[in-house]
Amino acid sequence: MFRHVVMFKWADGVDADHVAAVADGLDNLAASIEQIKQYRHGPDVGLSDQNFDYVVVGDFDSSDDYVVYRDHPVHQEFIAELIAGRITERAAAQFEID
């Protein structure tokens, strides 16, 4: 299996309504892109001040399936509408899992 992890820090002005829209948008991605096998996401619970604000973990059968997701128009539209310009930091990695 192949796992994609991404975290964001929100920009000033991103409020609870926007975070809820992001969460809904991510649920919509999981329902719309068949290559996603498992998709888990949520806000950081606040145990550490240094943490990022929101995290997404997606599981795929292969790196090829991940790339289909990454470049999928529904995903790109989600990023353009709800992420771009709304974050100050992004941290990402993809790795192979047993």
Place this chain on the structure above:
Amino acid sequence: MFRHVVMFKWADGVDADHVAAVADGLDNLAASIEQIKQYRHGPDVGLSDQNFDYVVVGDFDSSDDYVVYRDHPVHQEFIAELIAGRITERAAAQFEID
């Protein structure tokens, strides 16, 4: 369930042998700390130059179990011996999952 995600960027001088020692050390944590329910980790596969270098995803029954892991002496020893001073960036978040 409760998920912990952390990523690192390695400092100059961290070589493949060190990364292998980190991987072995993480496997040892998963075997040593009973609160860890699932532990997946690995090097970034290199699809993006902006990515972090190594990622760890740990699943726990609760935030309390995560805190036991976080503060566990075996975990703290691992960090002191193999992570501290060996990274230039760290990104972390913890979130609740269904």
